[in-house]
Amino acid sequence: MTPPIVYDLLVEGCILIASAHEAPVLDAAIGITGGRFAFVGRAVDLPPGATAAERLTLPGHLCLPGLINVHTHTILSMVRGSAEDMGFAPAYTPGVPQGHMVTEDEAIALARLGACEAMLFGSTLINDTYVHTDLTLPAMADLGLRVFSCNRIHDVDFSGIAHGRWEYDAAAGDRLLEQAEALAQRFHHKPGARTGVQLAAHAPDTCSPAFLRRIAALSRRLDIPVQTHLAQSKVEVAHIRERDGMTPAELLDDVGLLDDGLVAAHCIHVTEGDIARIGRARVNVAHIPKGNATGGTIAPTRALTEAGARLCLATDNMHADMVEVMRWALCMGRIQRGAVEDSWAPEHMLEAATLNGAAAMGMAGELGAIRTGWRADLVLADLRRPHLTPHQDPFGSFLHTGHGRDITHVVVEGEVIVRDGRPVRADLETICREGAAAAAALWARAGTGR
Numbered sequence: 001m002t003p004p005i006v007y008d009l010l011v012e013g014c015i016l017i018a019s020a021h022e023a024p025v026l027d028a029a030i031g032i033t034g035g036r037f038a039f040v041g042r043a044v045d046l047p048p049g050a051t052a053a054e055r056l057t058l059p060g061h062l063c064l065p066g067l068i069n070v071h072t073h074t075i076l077s078m079v080r081g082s083a084e085d086m087g088f089a090p091a092y093t094p095g096v097p098q099g100h101m102v103t104e105d106e107a108i109a110l111a112r113l114g115a116c117e118a119m120l121f122g123s124t125l126i127n128d129t130y131v132h133t134d135l136t137l138p139a140m141a142d143l144g145l146r147v148f149s150c151n152r153i154h155d156v157d158f159s160g161i162a163h164g165r166w167e168y169d170a171a172a173g174d175r176l177l178e179q180a181e182a183l184a185q186r187f188h189h190k191p192g193a194r195t196g197v198q199l200a201a202h203a204p205d206t207c208s209p210a211f212l213r214r215i216a217a218l219s220r221r222l223d224i225p226v227q228t229h230l231a232q233s234k235v236e237v238a239h240i241r242e243r244d245g246m247t248p249a250e251l252l253d254d255v256g257l258l259d260d261g262l263v264a265a266h267c268i269h270v271t272e273g274d275i276a277r278i279g280r281a282r283v284n285v286a287h288i289p290k291g292n293a294t295g296g297t298i299a300p301t302r303a304l305t306e307a308g309a310r311l312c313l314a315t316d317n318m319h320a321d322m323v324e325v326m327r328w329a330l331c332m333g334r335i336q337r338g339a340v341e342d343s344w345a346p347e348h349m350l351e352a353a354t355l356n357g358a359a360a361m362g363m364a365g366e367l368g369a370i371r372t373g374w375r376a377d378l379v380l381a382d383l384r385r386p387h388l389t390p391h392q393d394p395f396g397s398f399l400h401t402g403h404g405r406d407i408t409h410v411v412v413e414g415e416v417i418v419r420d421g422r423p424v425r426a427d428l429e430t431i432c433r434e435g436a437a438a439a440a441a442l443w444a445r446a447g448t449g450r
């Protein structure tokens with residue numbers, strides 16, 4: 001007689017949506033062993049006598065695959081509640097704390113604040129870029145979530161950008177490329193680690209064409225994909241037109257970066273030709289609907305996806321709620337067509353936030369669904385709250401009225417990293433206190449008195 005199975009962790013009693021487009025399983029059980037899903041199904045179908053070292057018994061909870069946020073700047077939690085109303089990205093806005101002002105200790109405190117928020121709200125993987133990433137990457141990963149990160153790679157002098165000066169410095173660009181390569185050697189897909197690196201070419205206008213070609217060459221040499229901001233602003237488009245005589249998407253194509261490995265954030269100010277080009281290249285579009293709408297813009301996600309682009313979702317900065325982002329992406333797509341269509345439904349937003357995000361991060365077939373053999377990342381949300389009651393259609397209720405703060409438990413690689421809405425590995429109050437202190441110091445130095 002074979003001995004009964006003992007899972008490392010058994011999640012039971014919940015309503016399971018194992019993958020986008022799959023029907024809910026009531027009274028589900030998910031057995032996890034060695035960081036991988038070992039059983040996924042109805043509790044009544046568990047192997048006879050199966051038991052577990054640890055159990056999460058959570059009736060009335062919705063269990064989903066972990067959410068994948070493909071574009072964040074956790075340190076920019078420092079401009080939360082202020083930069084949203086300034087009309088443009090913080091990096092281009094005078095009077096706002098800038099990356100070059102952030103000290104190492106401030107970077108760590110703010111990155112942990114942003115990563116903690118993301119994790120509590122159900123992101124099991126974030127793709128983060130900003131400054132001091134050699135320190136912030138491990139500091140964020142210590143919280144337990146998966147962290148991809150990279151320093152901002154550019155050869156423009158950022159201190160001039162907020163004042164409308166694009167001055168390129170090849171030596172500074174070289175240093176940032178070297179930093180990115182060193183970061184990749186330390187953190188990219190190391191066995192047992194939850195970390196990775198995507199080369200973060202900042203934007204077409206903050207990188208000269210020659211420098212973009214060097215980033216493309218490094219990407220090929222290291223076999224590490226590239227992420228960038230693309231067609232984020234009219235200023236960027238105008239600058240590329242003046243500098244290079246083309247659109248930002250044409251420039252990325254010209255330098256060899258526009259391909260199915262690229263994660264391109266925003267894609268707002270694109271021409272019909274750009275949309276076709278981005279679609280043909282099967283680019284991963286990091287759609288940031290809430291951030292874009294806050295700034296009064298909208299990305300043509302319906303046309304982009306119909307042209308062949310892969311829709312992924314992201315929060316960018318100032319908040320980290322991927323549940324809200326799924327809802328905003330659904331609505332923004334419907335506004336583009338003035339209609340509710342079967343091809344743009346809640347399950348497509350879940351697909352974008354899970355399976356598509358996993359593919360964009362080079363982890364297709366390992367992350368993005370709760371499937372036997374896949375890496376054991378999942379989130380659980382309490383549906384028993386008034387705003388989620390009733391839940392005839394559990395995911396419908398969650399998508400239309402849920403929030404990140406409804407998530408109570410988060411599991412990454414089989415480890416419970418959020419329990420009852422609190423981080424397991426770190427003290428929440430300390431993270432908030434240190435993040436707030438860092439932001440206050442930066443705003444004071446930025447000269448706004450805020």
Ligand SMILES: [Zn+2]
Pocket residue numbers: 071072073229265316317
């Ligand atoms: Zn961004």
